[in-house]
Amino acid sequence: MSTTAQEIEESTAAVSRPGRRLRSLGGWAVVGALVLVGVFVATLVGVQMPNGRGSLDPEGVGDSGGMALAEILRDQGVDITVARTTTEARAALRDGTTLALANPYTLTDDGIRDLIAPAERVVFLSSGTHLLSLLDIGENAAADSAAVGPSCDVREFADVGTIRPDRVFRPAAGVEGCFGSGDAAAVLIDEADGQTRAVVEGARLFSNAYLAENGNAALGLALLGQTDRLVWYVPSFEDTDIEAQSPDTLGSLTPGWVTPAILLLLLTGLAAALWRGQRFGPLVAETLPVTVRASETMHGRARLTAKSGDATHAAEAIRDGTRRRLARRLGLAVHATADEVADAASDRLRIPRGTLQSVLQGALPADDPALVEYSRRLRELEDAVDQAIHELRRPE
Incomplete structure (x- = not known):
C-alpha cells in the first residue's frame, strides 16, 4: 500500500510541475501581449494625433x-502655400508674393538672407535678438501690456483697431514703428532695396486661441493679405543648413570592448534574475520568532523621546493618555474631545470647568522641569477623579 501511495504522489507531483510551469509561461505571455498592445495603441494615437503641429503653424x-x-486669409482670396523646407519655400516664391515665417532658428545668417531675398514682402511672425540684429531693424524694448492703436502712417493699418502686444521693439533709424507709444512699437516696418520687411511678435496675437481678441485678426490680414500669394514657411529642426558637429560622447571616449562587456553583464544579470525568480514560491505567512511585549515598546519609545529632548512631544503624549483614561473612567467614548472630558470631570469633582481646560487644553511645556510639573498635575487630576468615583460607589 505504501509503495502504491508513493507512486501516486510522485505521478501527481510530476503532473503538477509542468502545470505550474505552463501557468507561469501563460502569465508572462499575457504581460507581453499587454505591453505590445499598449505600444501599438500609443503609436497609433501618436500618428493620428491631429494636434501635432507647433506654434504658428498654418495647419x-x-x-x-x-x-x-x-x-481667414483664404476666405479673402489669398493663395497660401505651406512650405516646410527652404527648398520648397524658394521654389514657391515669385513676384508679388509675401513670405511669412516665424523666427528661423534652424538657419544660418546666410541661409536667412538667401531665403528672404526673392520675396517682395517678408513678415516675421516672431523673432529673436539675433534676428533683429541681423536685419538691422531694431532692438528689444520694455514690454507694456496696455492696448495700443496703429500710431503710424502705414495705410494697411488704418482699420486694424487696437491690440495688446506681448513684446515691443525699439525701431532702428529709418524703420517705421507701429502699435506702440514713445520709442517702443509692437510692429516694425522696414523698406529696403525694394523689399518690405515686417517684424511682430505674433505667437499669441495670431494663435487660434487669441485671434478673435481686439484687432488681432485685422492685424494678421493687414500684414499677410497685401498680396494674392502667400508662402508660409514653417521652421523645423529637420530643415537646417547648420553643419552638425558630433561632440565627444562617453561611447567615443571609452575603448571598444566596454560597451559589449556592459551589455553582456546586463544580459547575465537579467538571466540570473529570471533563474532565481522562478525558484521562489508563493508568500507564506509565518509567526515571528520573538514576541515583543507592549511594556518594552513603551520603554523604548520613552527612551527615544528622552534622548531627543522633545518635552513638548512627550507632554502631548502624556496628555493624550490622560484624556483617554479619564474618558474611560467617566463613561465617555474613547475618542471623546477634551471639552467633553473637562465637562464630565468638572461635574464629578465639583470644580470650575475652566480649571480643567487649562490642564487638558492649555499650552504644553517646553522644557524638562515644566514637563515634570505638568505630568504631576495630570496625575493628580486622575487620582482626584478616581477618588471621586470610588466615593460615589462606596455604600453608605
Whole structure:
C-alpha cells in the first residue's frame, strides 16, 4: 500500500510541475501581449494625433496653431502655400508674393538672407535678438501690456483697431514703428532695396486661441493679405543648413570592448534574475520568532523621546493618555474631545470647568522641569477623579 501511495504522489507531483510551469509561461505571455498592445495603441494615437503641429503653424489646430488665420486669409482670396523646407519655400516664391515665417532658428545668417531675398514682402511672425540684429531693424524694448492703436502712417493699418502686444521693439533709424507709444512699437516696418520687411511678435496675437481678441485678426490680414500669394514657411529642426558637429560622447571616449562587456553583464544579470525568480514560491505567512511585549515598546519609545529632548512631544503624549483614561473612567467614548472630558470631570469633582481646560487644553511645556510639573498635575487630576468615583460607589 505504501509503495502504491508513493507512486501516486510522485505521478501527481510530476503532473503538477509542468502545470505550474505552463501557468507561469501563460502569465508572462499575457504581460507581453499587454505591453505590445499598449505600444501599438500609443503609436497609433501618436500618428493620428491631429494636434501635432507647433506654434504658428498654418495647419495647426491647437490653441497655439495658426490655422484660424490661414483660413481667414483664404476666405479673402489669398493663395497660401505651406512650405516646410527652404527648398520648397524658394521654389514657391515669385513676384508679388509675401513670405511669412516665424523666427528661423534652424538657419544660418546666410541661409536667412538667401531665403528672404526673392520675396517682395517678408513678415516675421516672431523673432529673436539675433534676428533683429541681423536685419538691422531694431532692438528689444520694455514690454507694456496696455492696448495700443496703429500710431503710424502705414495705410494697411488704418482699420486694424487696437491690440495688446506681448513684446515691443525699439525701431532702428529709418524703420517705421507701429502699435506702440514713445520709442517702443509692437510692429516694425522696414523698406529696403525694394523689399518690405515686417517684424511682430505674433505667437499669441495670431494663435487660434487669441485671434478673435481686439484687432488681432485685422492685424494678421493687414500684414499677410497685401498680396494674392502667400508662402508660409514653417521652421523645423529637420530643415537646417547648420553643419552638425558630433561632440565627444562617453561611447567615443571609452575603448571598444566596454560597451559589449556592459551589455553582456546586463544580459547575465537579467538571466540570473529570471533563474532565481522562478525558484521562489508563493508568500507564506509565518509567526515571528520573538514576541515583543507592549511594556518594552513603551520603554523604548520613552527612551527615544528622552534622548531627543522633545518635552513638548512627550507632554502631548502624556496628555493624550490622560484624556483617554479619564474618558474611560467617566463613561465617555474613547475618542471623546477634551471639552467633553473637562465637562464630565468638572461635574464629578465639583470644580470650575475652566480649571480643567487649562490642564487638558492649555499650552504644553517646553522644557524638562515644566514637563515634570505638568505630568504631576495630570496625575493628580486622575487620582482626584478616581477618588471621586470610588466615593460615589462606596455604600453608605
